[in-house]
Amino acid sequence: MDVMHTMPITPVLIGPLLACVWLSVRHTAFVCGGALALALAIGAWSGALGSFAFDVEYAGLLLACAVIPYAAHHRTALEAAGARAREVARSTQHLILRPLSRDLAGTHVCTRYHCAAPESDVGGDLYDVAVTPYGLRVLVGDVRGHGLEALRLTAATIAAFRELAYTAPDLPALVTDLDKRLAPELDAEDFVTAVLAEFGPGEVRLVNCGHPAPLRAGQQVELLEPFAPVPPLGLRPDPRQYRVRLQPGDRLLLYTDGLTEARAADGTLFPLLAEATRALREPLPDDALDSLYARVVAHTGARPTDDLALVLCQPAEVPVALMSTNRL
Structure with missing residues (x-):
């Protein structure tokens, strides 16, 4: 053989x-x-x-x-x-999401963008600000998906906001215009969650399109949930504006779901209200955001696995006559 x-x-x-x-x-x-x-x-x-x-x-x-x-x-x-x-x-994403810490139209705006682990894919978190004839407008959003396609949609969303924010007479009109502008860019399963804020004397006007609710920190810390749910951009939202009074020293925190979905090793979600209450006691906005991110890292025990965008807005003091109620 x-x-x-x-x-x-x-x-x-x-x-x-x-x-x-x-x-x-x-x-x-x-x-x-x-x-x-x-x-x-x-x-x-x-x-x-x-x-x-x-x-x-x-x-x-x-x-x-x-x-x-x-x-x-x-x-x-x-x-x-x-x-x-x-x-x-990643470099392009950081260029698009330029860091801010300055006064804009009577409101101090401070931003942070934290990437997940360097080897992870590019995320779709986004934010931008515009000083318009209608007041300071802020956008925070999250494109569905990851990778270069998400980056393309992120850039398209920010470009559309920068163009339309100066001409739309109010936030509902701005959301409608954004949705129409983004429609050709989105596939059938694509969408962009977004929250838009417009600051006026003693108040902020909000439209939330399927995004985590903004957080107001003042005498107490509370989530500013919309009165009715509105679908994300790309899913034909019917925008509903709601208004919130701001007292002297109040802060408005806008963020992406990298904050609300951060989990400890045992699966416990990040206790947003409790930790934000502590972090936002820091006198300086930059220190407040740094403290909040440090608390996220301490909770997860490692660098978060999802990108995170944070925007903290602190308007200047407003006249007493505009502080009669906390929320309209």
Whole structure:
């Protein structure tokens, strides 16, 4: 009986194939060389060296080991290109979401954008501000999905807001215009959750399109839930505006679901109201946002796995006559 039928060398190819998937080109070449040497050793030990069956299998192994390093090179090149693309996307995202900490039309606006782990995909969190003839307008939103497509929709949403915020007479009209402008950019399953705020003397006007409710911090901390749910942009929202009175020293926190969905190792959600109450006691807005993010990290026990956008707005003091009620 031919010994090679009981001692084949083809399984030796498993090592180079695994190396091609996991290792660098250089290490893959080393593994291929080792596999060829091992096959020769098996042939010599089994007495099959020089037989026709051995020569056929060894020729196949030799051909495979000549091609496999090229496959490893192609894989590593694709991985490097993907890493560069993600880095460019991250840089673009940071450029779009420019940091702010300044007074705008009588309101101090402070922003933070925290990426998830560097190796994670690009998220769709977004924010922007515009000083318009109708007052300071703020947008915070979240595009469904991740990756370059989400980044494209993020850029499209911000560009539309920057163009339309100055001409729409009120927030419902602005939401309607945004929805129409984004419709050609969105696929059937795409949408953008968003909350828009417009600051006036002693109050803020809000429209919430399927987004986490803003938080007002003053004598107490409370979520400013809309009176009726409104679908996200892209799902034909019927915008409903609601108004909230602001007393001297009140702050308005707008954020993305990276805050509300942050979980501890045991699955416990981040206690937003309790931790925000503590963090927003910091006198300076920048310190308040830094404290809030530190509390998120302490709760999760590690860097959060989802991107997080935070926008803290603190209007200047308003006349006493405008403080008769807390909420309209």
